Amino acid sequence: MKTTVIAPSNIAFIKYWGRKDEALRLPTNGSISMNLSNLLTTTTVEFSEDFKKDTIVINGVSNSNESNRVTMHLDRVRVLGKTAMKAKVVSKNNFPTSTGLSSSASGFAALTLAASASLGLQLSEKELSSLARLGSGSACRSIPDGFVQWNDGDTDATSYAHSLYPPEYWNIADIVAVVSQKPKEIPTSLGQQYVFSSPFFPKRLKNIKNKIRLIKQCMKQKDFEKFGELIEAEALEMHAIMMTSSPSLLYITPESLRVIQMVKKWRQEGLQVYFTLNTGQDVHIICEQKNVAKIQKLLGNMEDVKQIIVNYPGRGARLSNDHLF
């Protein structure tokens, strides 16, 4: 059965950076995120006895660098569905790929639900999340709705994400300032393996449970100021680990830094606005929804900002009737 799924990318407030088990993609620590309403992957999957091989077309390109990972994920779904049928997969993002906007999160969440539903498998949200995690860690957080927590877990079955709050719970926004569409040079999957070489990583792990407790408290109380301070410190801590690992990873560019400096300046001038970063040069600007128009205008005046994408808290992966083939 041909099945299409739309899945969101997500932005982590507490980051997943480091794995305690490579094969199972078990993270060293839990993480907290929000699904993004406007960074979406749409994927259509069909299995058929007539297909001689898997056909994978991502953003109009067949046999891209990602095809291998997609085939490996299809194999996982084929094992669950007890079938050897080959598949046709067509997928497209509505945003730039591999620039730090987490297209692997939306991509593998969409693929997981589309492929499993296409084979008639009725997996629970928890099972879908665990399965998506094997494709790309952060993809497990794009399965449930809204504000999401991923507990690290110790086994395949216990490492999955669940919703903390639905999208409408909190009126915040993530305005992405795209500063360049240049793909990042070091993929996150590889970068994640270097964490243990940073002298600061043990310190991070020591504090992380407390950080998760604090951020959840801020979310519960909707304390935006404290929340903003925490997520900014968390983004900088992750980048400090990246910069001090061996080899050193430097994802922030002069353009990203100039946007960050402006965010700090606007805050000094009284606007409640904070930033966070993923692995890439684009800056995620977190604000309350009432300030979106103002911040959009400010960003629009900056030469470094090539594109602005406004996101609200979004739903997780869901079925769609608009097939791509």
Ligand code: PMV
């Ligand atoms: O799921 P991956 O391997 O693309 O790693 C994502 C890592 C970060 O985006 C930097 C952090 C996170 O928690 O999303």
